[in-house]
Structures are given as structure tokens and as C-alpha cells.
Amino acid sequence: MKPYTVIARRYRPQAFDEVVSQGHVARTLKNAILEGRIGHAYVFAGPRGVGKTSMARIFAKALNCTRGPTELPCQVCEICRAVADGSDPDVIEIDAASNRGINEVRDLREKVLYAPLRARFKIYILDEAHQVTKDAFNALLKTLEEPPPHVKFIFATTEPLKLPDTILSRCQRFDFHRNAAAEIAATLRAVCAKEQVEVSDAVLSEIAAAADGSMRDAQSLLDQLLAFAEGALTTEDVTRLLGTLPRERIAALFQAVAARDSRVVLAQIQAVFDEGRDPEAVCDQAVAFCRDALLVAAAGTDAPGLDLPPDALIPVAEAAKAFPAETLMYFIQLLAECKRRMKEGLAPRLVLEVAVLKMARWEDLASIADLLARLESRVPTGSGTPARSAASPPAQHAPVPPGRPLGPIASAARPWETSRFAAQPPAPPAGPQTPLLFPARQAAGPLSTPGVAPAPASAPSPASLSANTAPAEPAPGPRPETSFPTPVAASPADTAAEAGAVEEPPAPVAPSPDASELRARWPEILDRIRTTNVYASAFLKEASPVSIEGAELTLSFPAGMRFHKSQIEMPKYRKSVEDAASAVLGIPVSLHCTIGSGEAAPGGPSPSAGAPPAPPPADALADPGVRRVIETFDGRVVDVKRTP
Structure with a gap:
């Protein structure tokens, strides 16, 4: 039986013009031969299967052909035939993956000194050159920079970024392009004609798409x-050979997703595993479908980078109309995460089922604008102001113009609108909040601060969001439907008019807590501070709440705790205390610290009838190790003993 030679070897390019999609490389090499500008080292970089090694062999034939150097090797001389079948002694192909060490490079350095046996040049072709070690490349630097005149180096690699810069700077680099699907299909059609096999264009398109730009694949x-x-x-x-699904099955899967039909979606996944398809390949197909639909949604059916036959473009265009662009991006991220989890060894079926069920609930997703609006209505916007109560209505926003959806928004209640989430106390804000572009108009809150005029209704003040206020009522009348309105600053007259409208009827003033209520709620304030700033809670262990007058909270520190007082007065600690006290007491609070013998804080040491105990030295409390122990175990310094 005669040995069989595979198609990739039988139809390997033998001339520069036969290498598909690499005309820029062939032109440069042919001109270099014609003009006598042949370099001593080249880097051929590009994806797998695009002709890097084939181009290196053709270049070697062109240099060593008996009629050369010539841009058109004769293909009949002994050297050309030997180079074509890989048996020429002067064209040495080295697999860098298995010859990557410094010992192999030292051996190479010795062999390059010998002249070629019969050809004009001795040519070394290093395939997968990026796998050579750094030390081996360093050993090759001098030889590569000043090689003997009869030596040429060609480095072929799929990962040029892994080559050292010192190597790249000594070589001429050529970047090989990925083959287009149409060019692959045309080449395969010519091969089938020579093989006397009839293949439809649809089959060739499927093969070209599966090859992903690689002619050899x-x-x-x-x-x-x-x-x-x-x-x-x-x-x-x-599709059976590749373990993938036909394109119409992928389109049917996304039709079920668009219809939110979980039963049909699960039936499709059941069929994938019943038929023995590759779940990772199916995941790749779904990602490619979403990507094509995203391109159509962004730039139409003639979008750059869209390479689909006409029959496959129809369901893609329908998906582009059914899903917003944001949803398609979400699908791509979800499927990419699905494939990553499959590679980690999780149950492929479970991971794929969860992913497609999430996709089938795509209308439950909220748009970014809707989420920001809801967060703005829940999170405090000023220092020391608690979040709006759960009874307050959500902020109202300008309607979305027809034909320009911001994203899929479900009409049902969201999880974050339930009382279980809204009733929890809000966390203090991390910093100044960015106001909404289109804030909802709200009535002024019932709290006000002495000497401060009420804020306009178009920009709710932090005090209007207090937890002790009555539910705010939205302003009557719908907002005008405009596309992308630009916020305009209100004139002083308008601001005064709005302020006057808010003053009638006047908002009730929340009463300030007295000293007894302050002491009773002081432990709660300390607990809240501890959750946000453990350092501040440690410095407040010996502090006592004295009074609260208006918006000013007065704390008293013992005479030996001046360091603690100075730390609490620092902005980063002061803000934590003010925010916590504001949230617990329900009114904006500003902090004032004094030195005295005030009443001890609840949970702290009770003052004795006589003189208070001597406080520990300040240098002991300033020690980082002591502070770390106090914060870790929630303790306090009782006594200090110094060792000699």
C-alpha cells in the first residue's frame, strides 16, 4: 500500500506568489533578492498555519537555487527539490521547543563557522523561536549580530512579544496576516477540484469559519x-466532526432566549449533550453569534469584520433587532465566563445550563441609568445624612425616547426595592457622590438647620433625606420627553422662586435629642463607628458624650487623653464620627471635642467618687504595637509597667 501524504503537505506553497494573504512579505523578499539587500536575520511572526515556515523554505530555495539568487526558484534543480522535501544539508530546520537550552545554542555557534556543503548559504530556520530560553538567546547575541557571511537566520514564531528586544533589534521582522475566510474557501475549492471531489460552497464556508484564519487547519x-x-x-x-451545532440550531437557541422560553432553551442544551457535541465549541459558537449580532447592531449588515454568508446573516440581523447592544455585550461576558469555568473542571452541563438560563432572563436586567438612579435614591449624598427611608417613592426619570432603549428593564419589582433590603441601615458614604444627570424633583424634607435656607426642590438637600422625615412627595406633572436633555443651571430668580415655594407650608423641624437620649444611644453610635473605622472607635473608648445643642455634638476626653482628642479631630476620623452620629440620631451633626472630666461613656470605666485614676502615658498609647492590640481585642490600657 502506497504511503498517503496529507493535503497540507501535498499542496504546500512552493513559490512566493502561492502563499495566500502574504503578498506584502513576498514582495519585500523578492525585491531584496533583486536589489541585493538580503539581510542576515529575519523574524516571521504570525498566527499558526498562515505560511511562516513555507515562506522560509521558499526564501531558502530562492537564495540557494542553482540559477539564483532569484525571486523565482526553478523547482527542478537538486537544491530546490531537497529544500522542498526537507532533506537539504544546508537548510537546517530546528524545533526550538526541543532545542531551547544554552547547550544547544553553543553547539549552533560552533556549527555556523563551517561553510555550506554545496549551496551558496547555510540557512537556519528556528520554528517556535519564542520557546528558546533567555540565557540561550543571550548566548546567541554576538553570533546573530555579526554572523559569518554565508549564514542566514530565520526565526518563525507565533508569539513575537516573547522574543527579547535584543533579538528583535538585530532582525528584520515580518508580520504574517490571518487568512480571510473567503480566501481559505477559494483555496479549498481549488484543492477539491484537483482531488476530483465535489463540495458545496456552504461546506467550504463552514470549514473556513472553523479554521479561524489558518490555512493549514x-x-x-x-x-x-x-x-x-x-x-x-x-x-x-x-458540525458532527467538529462537535458543534449547525448555524440554524444556534439561531433557534437565541430565538428561544429572545422569547424567554426556558423550556426550549433547556431542550436545546439537552440535545447538545445527547448528540455528543462539544460544550466548549457550542459556547464558542454562541459567542461568535453574539459578536456578529453586535456588529450588525452597531454598523449594519455591511459592518467591517463581518464575514458571513447571506443565509447566515438573516438570523444574525434578527437577533440584532431583538436584543439591545448592552444585552449582547452581557451575553458575551456571560458565555466567556462559562467557558472559563468549563476549563476549570466544573460540570460542563451545569455551567452551560446556568449560563443560558441567565440569558433567558435578559429582560430582568436593569439598565445602567436605572441602577444609578435607584442607587442615588438609596445612598446618602452628603456627610452625616442617612439614606431615605423605605417608604419614600423611587426617583422618577425622564422617559426613554422611542427607538433608543437604554437597556432591558423589567416592569416587575426589583429585588432591591423590597423592604428587606430597604429597611437595613445604610452604610456611611465613602466620599462625595456624583449627582444624577436628570434628578427627580422632590419636596423639601422636614428637617432644616438653623440659619440655613431650604434647598431648591430640583436639587434635594442632604437634610431632606433624613430617616426621621415624612415620605417625600414627587412634584406634580410629568417631565417632558426629550432626547438627551442638557442640564441648565437655574437663574438666581428661579432659585429664589423655588425656595419661596418650598417654604409654604414650612417644613417641621426635627427636635434635637437631649443629653440623656444622647448617652442612651452612644453605644449604638460606637458600634456604627467600629464597623466603618476601627481606629476612630479605639480613640473614642475613653470619650464621654456631654451634650448636643442644635447640630453640635460635644465629646469630653479625660485630661490625659489629649492625643486621642487630637486624633479624633483629624478629618478622616471626625467624618466617621459625624456620619455615624448623624445616622443614629437622625439629624446632621458636627463634632466638638473638649478636655475635661465628663461622664464616662457607656461600656467604659465608671468614674469613682474620688479623683479619677491616672491615665496611661501618651507615649504608650502612641506605640503602634499597643494600638494594634487595643484595636484587635477591643481593649483599653489599665496600667503601664516599664522594664529597666
């Missing part, structure tokens, strides 16, 4: 299909 897949099929090749043969 496409030829290998065609070879495999010719052995697999019985009779004429069909697209079903391609």
Missing part, C-alpha cells in the same frame, strides 16, 4: 472530512 479538516463522509460532504458532516 482548513486543509487538515478537509482531509479529515473526505475520510469521514460517505458520498457528498454536507454541513451536518462538518
Whole structure:
């Protein structure tokens, strides 16, 4: 039986013009030969299967041909035939993956000194050159910079970024392009004609798409299909061999997702595993479908980078109309995460089912604008102001103009609108909040501060969001429907008019707590401070609440705690105390600290009838180790003993 040679080897390019999609490389090398500008080292970089090694062999034939150097090797001389079948002694192909160490490079440095046996040049082709170690490359630097005149180096690599800069700077680099699907299909059609095999254009398109720009992968897949099929090749043969789904099945899956039909979606996944399809390949197909639909949604059916046959473009265009662009982006992220979890060894079926069920609930997703609006209505916008109570209505926003949806927004109640989430106390804000572009108009809150005029209704003040206020009523009348309105600053007259409108009827003033209520709620304030700033809670262990007059909270520190007082007065600690006290007491609070013998804080040491105990030295409390122990165990310094 005669040995069989695969298609990828039988139809390997033998001339510069036969290498598909690499005309820019072929032109440069041919001109270099014609003009005598042949370099001593080259880097051929590009994806797998695009002709890097084939181009290196053709270049070697062009340099060593008996009629050369010539841009058109004769293909008949002994040297050309030997280079073509890989047996020429002067064209040495080295697999860098298995010859990557410094010892192999030292051996190479010795061999380059010898002249070629019969050819004009001794040419070294290093395949997968990026796998050579750094030390080995360093050993090659001097030889590569000043090689003997009869030596040429060609480094072929799929990852040029892994090559040291010192190597790249000594070589001429050529970047090989990925083959277009149409060019791959045309090449395969010519191969099938020579093989006397009839294959439809749909099958060739499927093979070209599966090859992902690699001509060698496409030829290998065609070879495999010719052995697999019985009779004429069909697209079903391609999908079964690859473990993928036909394009119409992928389109049907997304039609079920668009209809939010979880039963049909799960039936599709059941069929994937019943038919033995590859779940990772199906995941890749779904990502590609979303990507194509996203391109159509962004730039139409003639979008750059969209390479689909006409029959496959129809369901993609329908999906682009059914799903907003934000949803398609979410699908891509979800499916990419699904594939990553499959590679980690999780149950592929479970991961894929969860992903497609999430996709089938795509209308439950809220748009970014809606989420920001809801967060703005829940999170305090000023220092020391608690979040709006759960009874307050959500902020109202300008309607979305027709034909320009911001994203899928479900009409049902969101989880964050339930009382279980809204009733929890809000966390203090991390910093100044960015106001909404289109804030909802609200009535002024019932709290006001002495000497401060009420804020306009168009920009609710922090005091209007207090937890002790009555529910705010939205302003009557719908907002005008405008596309992308630009916020305009109100004139002084308008501001005064709005302020006057808010004053009638006047908002009730929340009463300030007395000293007894302050002491009773002081432990709660300390607990809240501890959750946000443990350092501030440690410095407040010996502090006592004295009084609260208006918006000023007075704390008293013992005479020996001046360091603690100075720390609490620092902005980063003062803000934590003011925010916590405001949230617990329900009114804006500003902090004032004094030194005296005030009443001890609840949970702290009770003052004795006589003189208070001597406080520990300040240098002991300033020690980082002591402070770390106090904060870790929530303790206090009782006594200090110094060792000699």
C-alpha cells in the first residue's frame, strides 16, 4: 500500500506568489533578492498555519537555487527539490521547543563557522523561536549580530512579544496576516477540484469559519472530512466532526432566549449533550453569534469584520433587532465566563445550563441609568445624612425616547426595592457622590438647620433625606420627553422662586435629642463607628458624650487623653464620627471635642467618687504595637509597667 501524504503537505506553497494573504512579505523578499539587500536575520511572526515556515523554505530555495539568487526558484534543480522535501544539508530546520537550552545554542555557534556543503548559504530556520530560553538567546547575541557571511537566520514564531528586544533589534521582522475566510474557501475549492471531489460552497464556508484564519487547519479538516463522509460532504458532516451545532440550531437557541422560553432553551442544551457535541465549541459558537449580532447592531449588515454568508446573516440581523447592544455585550461576558469555568473542571452541563438560563432572563436586567438612579435614591449624598427611608417613592426619570432603549428593564419589582433590603441601615458614604444627570424633583424634607435656607426642590438637600422625615412627595406633572436633555443651571430668580415655594407650608423641624437620649444611644453610635473605622472607635473608648445643642455634638476626653482628642479631630476620623452620629440620631451633626472630666461613656470605666485614676502615658498609647492590640481585642490600657 502506497504511503498517503496529507493535503497540507501535498499542496504546500512552493513559490512566493502561492502563499495566500502574504503578498506584502513576498514582495519585500523578492525585491531584496533583486536589489541585493538580503539581510542576515529575519523574524516571521504570525498566527499558526498562515505560511511562516513555507515562506522560509521558499526564501531558502530562492537564495540557494542553482540559477539564483532569484525571486523565482526553478523547482527542478537538486537544491530546490531537497529544500522542498526537507532533506537539504544546508537548510537546517530546528524545533526550538526541543532545542531551547544554552547547550544547544553553543553547539549552533560552533556549527555556523563551517561553510555550506554545496549551496551558496547555510540557512537556519528556528520554528517556535519564542520557546528558546533567555540565557540561550543571550548566548546567541554576538553570533546573530555579526554572523559569518554565508549564514542566514530565520526565526518563525507565533508569539513575537516573547522574543527579547535584543533579538528583535538585530532582525528584520515580518508580520504574517490571518487568512480571510473567503480566501481559505477559494483555496479549498481549488484543492477539491484537483482531488476530483465535489463540495458545496456552504461546506467550504463552514470549514473556513472553523479554521479561524489558518490555512493549514482548513486543509487538515478537509482531509479529515473526505475520510469521514460517505458520498457528498454536507454541513451536518462538518458540525458532527467538529462537535458543534449547525448555524440554524444556534439561531433557534437565541430565538428561544429572545422569547424567554426556558423550556426550549433547556431542550436545546439537552440535545447538545445527547448528540455528543462539544460544550466548549457550542459556547464558542454562541459567542461568535453574539459578536456578529453586535456588529450588525452597531454598523449594519455591511459592518467591517463581518464575514458571513447571506443565509447566515438573516438570523444574525434578527437577533440584532431583538436584543439591545448592552444585552449582547452581557451575553458575551456571560458565555466567556462559562467557558472559563468549563476549563476549570466544573460540570460542563451545569455551567452551560446556568449560563443560558441567565440569558433567558435578559429582560430582568436593569439598565445602567436605572441602577444609578435607584442607587442615588438609596445612598446618602452628603456627610452625616442617612439614606431615605423605605417608604419614600423611587426617583422618577425622564422617559426613554422611542427607538433608543437604554437597556432591558423589567416592569416587575426589583429585588432591591423590597423592604428587606430597604429597611437595613445604610452604610456611611465613602466620599462625595456624583449627582444624577436628570434628578427627580422632590419636596423639601422636614428637617432644616438653623440659619440655613431650604434647598431648591430640583436639587434635594442632604437634610431632606433624613430617616426621621415624612415620605417625600414627587412634584406634580410629568417631565417632558426629550432626547438627551442638557442640564441648565437655574437663574438666581428661579432659585429664589423655588425656595419661596418650598417654604409654604414650612417644613417641621426635627427636635434635637437631649443629653440623656444622647448617652442612651452612644453605644449604638460606637458600634456604627467600629464597623466603618476601627481606629476612630479605639480613640473614642475613653470619650464621654456631654451634650448636643442644635447640630453640635460635644465629646469630653479625660485630661490625659489629649492625643486621642487630637486624633479624633483629624478629618478622616471626625467624618466617621459625624456620619455615624448623624445616622443614629437622625439629624446632621458636627463634632466638638473638649478636655475635661465628663461622664464616662457607656461600656467604659465608671468614674469613682474620688479623683479619677491616672491615665496611661501618651507615649504608650502612641506605640503602634499597643494600638494594634487595643484595636484587635477591643481593649483599653489599665496600667503601664516599664522594664529597666
